Structure formats: structure tokens, C-alpha cells
Amino acid sequence: xxxxxxxxxxxxxxxxxxxxxxxxxxxxxxxxxxxxxxxxxxxxxxxxxxxxxxxxxxxxxxxxxxxxxxxxxxxxxxxxxxxxxxxxxxxxxxxxxxxxxxxxxxxxxxxxxxxxxxxxxxxxxxxxxxxxxxxxxxxxxxxxxxxxxxxxxxxxxxxxxxxxxxx
Amino acid sequence: xxxxxxxxxxxxxxxxxxxxxxxxxxxxxxxxxxxxxxxxxxxxxxxxxxxxxxxxxxxxxxxxxxxxxxxxxxxxxxxxxxxxxxxxxxxxxxxxxxxxxxxxxxxxxxxxxxxxxxxxxxxxxxxxxxxxxxxxxxxxxxxxxxxxxxxxxxxxxxxxxxxxxxxxxxxxxxxxxxxxxxxxxxxxxxxxxxxxxxxxxxxxxxxxxxxxxxxxxxxxxxxxxxxxxxxxxxxxxxxxxxxxxxxxxxxxxxxxxxxxxxxxxxxxxxxxxxxxxxxxxxxxxxxxxxxxxxxxxxxxxxxxxxxxxxxxxxxxxxxxxxxxxxxxxxxxxxxxxxxxxxxxxxxxxxxxxxxxxxxx
Numbered sequence: 001x002x003x004x005x006x007x008x009x010x011x012x013x014x015x016x017x018x019x020x021x022x023x024x025x026x027x028x029x030x031x032x033x034x035x036x037x038x039x040x041x042x043x044x045x046x047x048x049x050x051x052x053x054x055x056x057x058x059x060x061x062x063x064x065x066x067x068x069x070x071x072x073x074x075x076x077x078x079x080x081x082x083x084x085x086x087x088x089x090x091x092x093x094x095x096x097x098x099x100x101x102x103x104x105x106x107x108x109x110x111x112x113x114x115x116x117x118x119x120x121x122x123x124x125x126x127x128x129x130x131x132x133x134x135x136x137x138x139x140x141x142x143x144x145x146x147x148x149x150x151x152x153x154x155x156x157x158x159x160x161x162x163x164x165x166x167x
Numbered sequence: 168x169x170x171x172x173x174x175x176x177x178x179x180x181x182x183x184x185x186x187x188x189x190x191x192x193x194x195x196x197x198x199x200x201x202x203x204x205x206x207x208x209x210x211x212x213x214x215x216x217x218x219x220x221x222x223x224x225x226x227x228x229x230x231x232x233x234x235x236x237x238x239x240x241x242x243x244x245x246x247x248x249x250x251x252x253x254x255x256x257x258x259x260x261x262x263x264x265x266x267x268x269x270x271x272x273x274x275x276x277x278x279x280x281x282x283x284x285x286x287x288x289x290x291x292x293x294x295x296x297x298x299x300x301x302x303x304x305x306x307x308x309x310x311x312x313x314x315x316x317x318x319x320x321x322x323x324x325x326x327x328x329x330x331x332x333x334x335x336x337x338x339x340x341x342x343x344x345x346x347x348x349x350x351x352x353x354x355x356x357x358x359x360x361x362x363x364x365x366x367x368x369x370x371x372x373x374x375x376x377x378x379x380x381x382x383x384x385x386x387x388x389x390x391x392x393x394x395x396x397x398x399x400x401x402x403x404x405x406x407x408x409x410x411x412x413x414x415x416x417x418x419x420x421x422x423x424x425x426x427x428x429x430x431x432x433x434x435x436x437x438x439x440x441x442x443x444x445x446x447x448x449x450x451x452x453x454x455x456x457x458x459x460x461x462x463x464x465x466x467x468x469x470x471x472x473x474x475x476x477x478x479x480x481x482x483x484x485x486x487x488x489x490x491x492x493x494x495x496x497x498x499x500x501x502x503x504x505x506x507x508x509x510x511x512x513x514x515x516x517x518x519x520x521x522x523x524x525x526x527x
Contacts, residue, residue, distance in 0.1 A: 005194075006190055010188060010190070018183055028410075035192070038197075040197075042197030096171070096174060096178055099171060100179055103175070
């Protein structure tokens with residue numbers, strides 16, 4: 001058990017850390033999250049075994065721990081400046097910076113839904129599985145989050161997809 | 168739009184260098200937790216049979232009515248814990264049947280509990296077991312006196328509810344339609360509900376429903392609990408690399424930094440005594456620390472790591488050793504400032520089952 005788990009942890013630590021960082025936006029907290037999730041994975045290792053199952057389990061623990069943590073800690077408290085006027089879609093790095101700041105203002109579950117859908121490329125069904133909610137809830141959370149981002153940053157910066165509010 | 172989202176996420180992720188992996192700490196902590204868990208593979212035939220019988224009885228009696236027994240008073244804080252499906256309250260044993268109990272809370276009208284894999288919040292009052300609510304997954308349940316608070320799913324989102332368990336009256340209701348912010352209820356204490364909402368901390372009088380903001384927006388700490396007008400919270404340190412800090416704050420005055428956390432902030436627990444004079448801190452693998460608010464003196468419960476159970480009185484609490492066998496220890500904070508602990512019950516989970524203490 002020890003060597004298999006160690007191999008899994010060493011192999012996937014970087015990816016899991018980056019995922020946790022996208023969820024919480026703080027390096028120290030991301031480190032704690034991954035540490036805690038790997039401890040839980042170690043405890044559950046006998047029934048997981050399959051590295052794919054272990055990774056999915058660890059990701060789920062990270063997600064739910066992050067949501068619970070940020071749910072308790074007010075996500076409205078982060079200071080940020082107003083969006084400067086004249087920001088254009090061509091200013092890619094500025095756009096990404098402001099989008100990142102806006103993402104951090106989203107409620108934790110909405111942010112998690114976006115990370116799972118658009119960074120991890122999970123389907124709505126897979127995202128619902130990780131978030132432990134209905135597929136309809138994933139759709140509404142993503143839709144609300146995208147609407148908020150668009151309202152804040154403008155349609156020029158965040159144009160609508162052909163399909164509408166982003167699948 | 169999704170392209171720029173993906174680019175933003177990918178850029179941020181790529182620019183973030185993971186810290187070194189502390190595999191030794193993970194395995195050490197994981198092994199410690201495993202020791203506390205049931206060794207499921209070695210369950211004997213007798214235990215299996217007992218479990219099947221218990222499950223069958225539960226199915227036949229969906230409301231899990233207990234055999235006739237006197238109605239117990241639950242106003243005293245007696246040593247309380249659960250092992251598997253059995254609740255121990257002082258010398259009283261309450262069988263709930265079926266799956267293992269996952270969480271436990273003491274109230275004046277009985278013991279509230281949830282079971283693994285179930286969303287039912289149930290109340291055992293010594294005569295019967297009844298479901299009082301269906302709670303949202305991951306929801307924290309709080310209780311004090313005759314009241315309890317939880318979060319229920321609704322067709323449009325979630326709803327935070329505080330109810331009087333004796334009368335069934337709903338005393339607080341907060342709907343969350345857009346954002347299922349399920350843990351905004353911080354504490355129930357002294358006839359008040361404390362709610363952390365959009366950076367503010369509100370106090371709601373449970374008898375009148377009046378609300379008062381006791382911390383304005385911009386309150387940057389995470390309130391863990393409030394008891395005896397003392398709030399325990401976790402706040403970030405001054406520097407980005409600082410470790411999180413536990414604060415103890417008098418709601419009527421200022422706060423003081425009590426402890427810089429040594430381990431993960433997810434592995435910390437801090438419980439205030441009923442009148443708010445002491446704070447017990449459980450920080451990772453370390454021995455329990457007891458902080459005296461008036462003297463600012465801190466003491467530890469011996470050299471061994473212990474797991475905090477619950478307060479029995481203002482100066483006495485229950486704990487257990489973090490190793491097998493699972494002995495219960497009763498610790499008393501003495502006037503001299505030190506702490507005396509002695510074993511009060513030996514090996515309360517002989518089968519290796521998980522021991523669950525009340526969370527209040």
C-alpha cells in the first residue's frame with residue numbers, strides 16, 4: 001500500500017496542487033488542501049487502489065473541502081480595484097488578470113463549477129458528480145457565474161459563445 | 168468566452184510552482200487516522216450477524232422506536248459519545264440500529280445525530296428516535312439548549328433553519344436562492360444565533376427575532392464558534408507566507424491572538440468552555456492545549472496527543488488518547504493553573520470502531 005500510494009502522490013501532486021490553487025487562489029491554502037486530501041486518500045487507499053479512482057477521489061475531497069472552507073470564510077472580503085476604463089480584448093494579460101480577480105470574487109461553488117468545466121474539461125455530469133449535486137444545479141451555477149463575469153467585465157472582454165452563456 | 172476562461176486558468180496554473188510534497192507527514196497522519204477506524208475486514212461472524220439483525224429491526228421499525236424506557240433529562244452535560252450505531256449518554260445507552268453514527272450534538276431534549284450516507288437529522292430522546300429534518304449534504308448542524316440549526320435543500324436553493332426542538336417552532340429562517348452558502352450559521356449560544364453574512368457577523372435574538380450587526384463588513388476572519396460571548400476565529404497572518412492564527416475575541420471588546428497553527432488549518436479544532444473562560448485547542452498531532460483567558464496562561468494535557476471530546480462543565484472536559492486502546496480521559500483545569508487528567512472509561516471502542524464525540 002505504502003509504495004503504491006507514494007507513487008500516486010508523487011506523480012499527481014503537482015496537478016492536484018494546481019487544481020487546488022485555481023479553486024482557492026492562495027498558495028498556502030492550496031498546499032493545505034492537497035495535504036489534507038492526500039491524507040484522506042491514504043486512509044481510503046485500500047478501497048481505491050486504481051490510480052484513476054484515487055485521483056477522482058482526491059479531486060473530490062479537494063473540491064468539497066475548498067467549498068466548505070470558503071463557504072465559512074466570507075468570499076466578499078477580498079479587496080480589489082475597479083476595472084480600469086478602456087480595457088480591450090486585445091490586452092490579453094490585463095484581461096486575464098482582471099478575469100482572475102473576478103473569478104476569485106465568485107461564490108466558491110460557482111468558481112469550482114467553472115474550474116471543473118473549463119480547466120479540467122469535465123462534462124456537466126462529471127462536474128455534478130464531483131460537486132455532489134444535480135446536473136441542473138451545475139448548469140445554473142455555471143450560467144450564473146458567467147453572467148456575473150460578463151456583467152462585471154463586459155461583453156467586449158467576455159463575448160457570448162455562439163451557444164449563448166457558455167454551454 | 169470559454170476560451171479566455173480556459174486560458175486564464177491554464178496561465179495561472181502554469182505559473183504556480185507546487186511546493187515540495189511532504190509525503191512523510193501525509194503517511195504519518197493518515198496512519199494515525201487509520202488506527203482510529205474500524206478494521207472492517209476482520210469483523211467476526213457474530214458482529215456481522217448482530218449488524219444484520221440490527222439493520223432488519225430498523226427496516227421493520229422505520230421510526231426505530233426504542234424499547235419502553237423512562238424519558239431521560241438531557242439538561243446535564245454527561246460524558247457522551249457514539250460508537251457504531253450506539254449512543255452513550257452517561258450511563259444511558261441508546262441503540263439506533265443500522266449504520267454508524269457520523270455526528271452527534273447534545274441538546275436539552277435529547278441527542279441529535281446523523282448517520283453515514285444519510286441526510287436525515289435524527290433526535291434520540293431516550294424513548295424514541297425521530298427524524299427532525301432532512302439536511303443538505305455537507306451541512307453543519309449546530310445545537311444549544313432546546314434549539315438546533317441546520318440547512319435544508321429547497322426547490323430553489325437552500326434554507327438555513329433554527330428550530331425549537333421541543334415545540335417544533337421555527338425561530339430563524341434564511342433563504343439562499345442563488346448561492347447555497349450553507350454554513351453561514353456560525354453558532355447558537357445564549358439565546359442567540361450568530362450568522363456570518365457577506366463579511367458581517369450578525370446576532371439574532373431567538374426570542375424576538377431582532378438582529379444586530381456585531382462585526383461590520385470587512386471582518387476578515389473565519390468565525391469558528393461562539394460561546395459565552397467569546398468568539399473563536401481563524402485569520403491569516405500578516406504575510407502571505409504566515410501561518411493561520413487562532414483568535415479569541417470578547418464580543419463586547421477586542422481580541423487576542425492565541426495560537427499560530429503548527430499544522431494544516433484543516434486539522435485544527437478549538438472549543439470554548441460553556442462560560443467562555445477557557446479555550447481548548449487541538450492542533451494536528453500535538454497535545455491538547457488549554458488557554459486560560461483571564462491569565463493568558465496556557466497548559467497542555469500531558470505529553471501525549473489527545474483528541475478533544477466535549478466540555479462537561481466550565482472546568483472539566485472529556486478527551487481520548489490518540490492511540491489504541493480508546494480510553495476516555497476526564498481532564499480538570501485546576502485553580503493552580505495546571506490540568507489534571509485521569510482515565511474515566513477504558514477501551515470504549517474495543518472493535519476498533521470510530522469514536523464520535525458531540526460537536527457542542
